[in-house]
Amino acid sequence: MTHMMRSSFPAAAVVVAVLLWPLAAAQLSTGYYASICPNLEAIVQSSVKQSMAQSQIAGPAALRLFFHDCAVKGCDASIMIVNSNGDDEWRNPDNQSLKPPGFQTILDAKAAVDNDPQCRYNVSCADILALAAREAVSQSGGPYYQVELGRYDGRISTKSSVVLPHVDFNLDQLNSFFSGLGLSQTDMIALSGGHTLGAADCTFFQNRIGTDPSMDSGFAAQLRNTCAGQTFAFLDGATPGGFDNLYFKNLQGGKGLLGSDQVLYTDLRSRGTVDYYASNPGTFFYDFTNAMTKLGRVGVKTAANGEIRRDCRTPN
Template identity: 85%
Template sequence: MAHIIRPSFLAAAVGVVVLLSPLAAAQLKTDYYASICPNLEAIIQSSVKQSMAQSQIAGPAALRLFFHDCAVRGCDASIMIVNSNGDDDWHNPDNQSLKPDGFQAILDAKAAVDSDPQCRYKVSCADVLALAAREAVSQSGGPYYEVELGRYDGRISTKTSVVLPHTDFNLDQLNAFFSGLGLSQTDMIALSGAHTLGAADCPSFQSRIGTDPSMDSAFAGQLQSTCAGQTFAFLDAMTPASFDNSYYRNLQTGRGLLGSDQVLYTDQRSRGTVNYYAANQGTFFYDFTNAMTKLGRVGVKTAANGEIRRDCQTPN
């Protein structure tokens, strides 16, 4: 495995986020492109499928990009911008773990959309990213859900706008972070289920091995051995390539990789939700899709303060 996914959205980029305005709310519709680009979803579905076949981390990496994008300046594809002077979101040291496979999956999907004459330069990179994230979930065995569309792309991306929560955050810190995005504790716990995909660098959890009593001792031994031979471990070793509810079952047995994962079970205030999702995958899927929809409304741009980028990496 040549590339890995580092800690997923709990290491999401966070900055000053403007929550959804009434105008932006009105513009988001699941059928926004019905007459503009009627084949949009089929095009992106096919492109992401090809990306995932070429790289086993393309799907999780694309999903992670969506979280990082929405949490900084809102869902405006600013995470995709590459500035010539290096002053952009991605060049913030805390964002260096975002993998090229994810960026490439979005660029390929955008190129596929623009290869359709009816769609060319009419679909925002932000909407391509939102749809690609859904495909990453559904094509990994997770729920297929309708995606609200109609976002415009932002024009600004800076290193200083990126602030990252830590993988050792406690429940209060996690709730404060997600509350800033307009999301509830239930939303946060459901979105945490995205850690059923991908992997994390050993330095992000090694300090827990042998010191954190909430970590299963046998699991700690396995991780010690894993990190002696490679640089990463799967966030969900049970089914690392499948989007399912095993993430929550891992937490029940002290096998949450990151401290910010395991705290969802060790803290009595969130344990009940973890137990419920562990026993009811359908409910987890339902709550996850609702939370993804809410996340997708954060900081949405309109024609007044955004654009439809021709090149996702460069403002027009």
């Protein structure tokens, strides 16, 4: 989830969107490509494995890309589009912290899929992104789960469409945003556990160091040293490349990197879920996969309002 916010959803638009989503999501199924591209999951798995071997941030960046795609205009790979006029989602300031290896992971997986004659131009970028996110999780030690497929790619990507959570959001603001996607507080907390992977730029949390009483003082001193020598810190410094429940244990100790992470523990309404996930990794994994499945149904496009892009970076 990132880390800037400039406006809020129009309430009416959210209501209309939520009413329409179940209709499109009904087309999704885990066996969607069984006859169209039977080797799809193995191809994506192999490609993502190669990407993750080449770059330690490829996995976390691909997982984050999935959220940034689905949370804006739905899961339609519009985050991948590069418009010649510069007006596209990834060039919105809210998305400038998305890392190139994430995009490259999707492009490489798409190329690998299209290298199979049976699959060529038959698999959407949106579905490849959903599968790559699952691989990023499972290949980092997290749960392997079945991914619903059958999304079409969107044709439109604009800077103005990007509305995302901000690092200083409180629990009410977080819940409001996620409820607009049809997700519950439990879904939001489980998805936040994805911050067990990857890093955040120092600019997103430096203002908390030494000023936020919810941050452990030793952790604050450690971050001050880290950011004096580099531009980022790991969201979970103990196992930054491992998908586990240490994120929640860190929150219990005042070692949440972002304000929007630590608030999940400081607010008593969400603390119980954090405590439960910290001591029950299996439940966290189960709830995370459920939340990822629900996220993957947001704003799904059909043949009527989407396409299968030949190049993920440009509409056909």
